Amino acid sequence: MYAEPGIIRKIIEETGGTWALVGLSSNRQRAAHGVAEVLRRHGKRVVPVHPKAEEVHGERGYARLADIPFPVDVVDVFVNSDLAGAVADEAVAIGARAVWFQLGVVDEAAYERTRAAGLDMVMDRCPAIELGSLRVRGAGEAGGAS
Incomplete structure (x- = not known):
């Protein structure tokens, strides 16, 4: 398991609203x-x-994390595992609060470096799946959805 207890919920619900994919x-x-x-x-x-820096969903694209001219809360990584460590290091460098490696993206050394730098990190998970799980679990808890 590549997420400490509560980290998934913290990143999704508390870390902030700007995600660089x-x-x-x-x-x-x-x-x-x-x-x-x-x-x-x-x-x-x-x-x-993305290297092509394409606009997606009406949001301007950037070639690199360092090119983004505003704060990023979470860096969500959809690249091969052999490239992911460098992206995690860039996330630390730009002051992101968390890094999320998608399903199948695993780099244990990057996970340790990122955590040691003080960022929250999840690896080998998908936030879209986790959002669905949080909603299902949250609905049955005291104080859940009304």
Whole structure:
């Protein structure tokens, strides 16, 4: 398990509303596109980060995290595991509050570096799936949805 207890809920519900999706392009067939739609429906600002710097869902794209001219709360990573560590290091460098590696993206050394830098981190999970799970679990809890 690549998330400490409560970290998933904290990132989704408390960390902030600006998510940079590294690997998000205008290609609707890619998983990042669908996850971006789910995050947007849940009130998150989704910023595409892709070498092509394409606009997606009406949001300007950027080629690199360092090019984004405003604060980013969460960096969601849709790149191969061998490239993900460098993205996590960039997230630390830009002052992000959390890093999320998508399903299948695993780099244990990057996980340790990112946590050691003080960022929350989740690895090998999907926020779209977790949002659905949180809603289901939250509905049955005291103080859940009315």
